[in-house]
Amino acid sequence: MIEMKNVHKVYDNGVTALSGISTKIEAGEFVYVVGQSGAGKSSFIKLMYHEEVPTDGKVNINHIDIGKMKKRQVPYLRRNIGVIYQDFKLLPKLTAYENVAFALEVIEENPRKIRRRVMDVLDKVGLKHKARFIPAQLSGGEQQRVAIARAIVNNPKIVIADEPTGNLDPDTSWEIMRIFEEVNDTGTTLIMATHSREIVNSIRKRVIAMENGQIVRDEHRGEYGYED
Template structure:
């Protein structure tokens, strides 16, 4: 469970990104975070994996207040959270297999288990046959699928995606969404910031709409509600 209570975020340049945000996201939910550019969406989701901390208020992940968390505890929090970025953030000199395996190597998983698990998730995202390719040899959609595989390889409780289809063509975007739906069906919480009206309106899930750092709409099976 993710809880935000009266959360404010004011950056050093004086910009208020979050302005009294209050919400709860239960385990197993699929949530879209929508709104115009500059609405506070990125700051909102960065709170969930402690890339940012509140200037005021409380953010709790499974009842643990991240504001009270010491820096050395953060890596342990992130073991239960998979993060997917718009620009993939793959390691360019490593193969597909090595990029995904890296997430397990840093937690010192058993090498035999690493191989089995990496090949399982690559099969799930349809890239088992490209395990030895490097990112430059892949299309944008394939790179995003590698990023998803890396995010889910350690069976996280929460997957957070920041504009995961923003750089992809429509057909590839739907393939990516199919994977997210499958991940969510296993009980993993999925939180996705997006500007895609078509995706939100076709695959109906909970919608949290943000404007000027505040939640202005929170609807079960909601619509996008903005122009593309």
């Protein structure tokens, strides 16, 4: 479970990104985070994996206040959280296989288990046949699927996706959403910040809408609610 209690985030330049956020996301939920640019979506989700820490208030994951974590504890938190970025953040000189394997190598997983697990997740995202390709040899959609494989290879309890379809064509975006639904169906909590009206309105899930750093709407099977 993820819980925020009266969370505020003010950056060093004086910009207030979040003002009094309080919400709960239960284990296994699929949640869209929507809102116009500058609404606070990215700050909201970055708090969940300790990329940012609150200026005030509490961010709890499974009843642990992660805002008070020491720096050395953060890597252990992130073992249970997979993060997917709009710009993929793949290592350009590593193959698809090596990019995914890296997530297990840093936690010193058994090499035999690494090979089996990496090939399993590449198969899951439809890229087993391109395991030896480097990112430059892959399309944008294929790179995003490698990023998804990297995020789920450690069987995280939470997957956080920040605008994961923002740079993709519509057909590829639907393929990515199919993968996300399959991941969520295994019991993984999935939180996705998005600007895609079509996706939110077609694949109905919980919607948290943000404006000016506040939650203004929280609906089960909600709609996007903003004009393109």
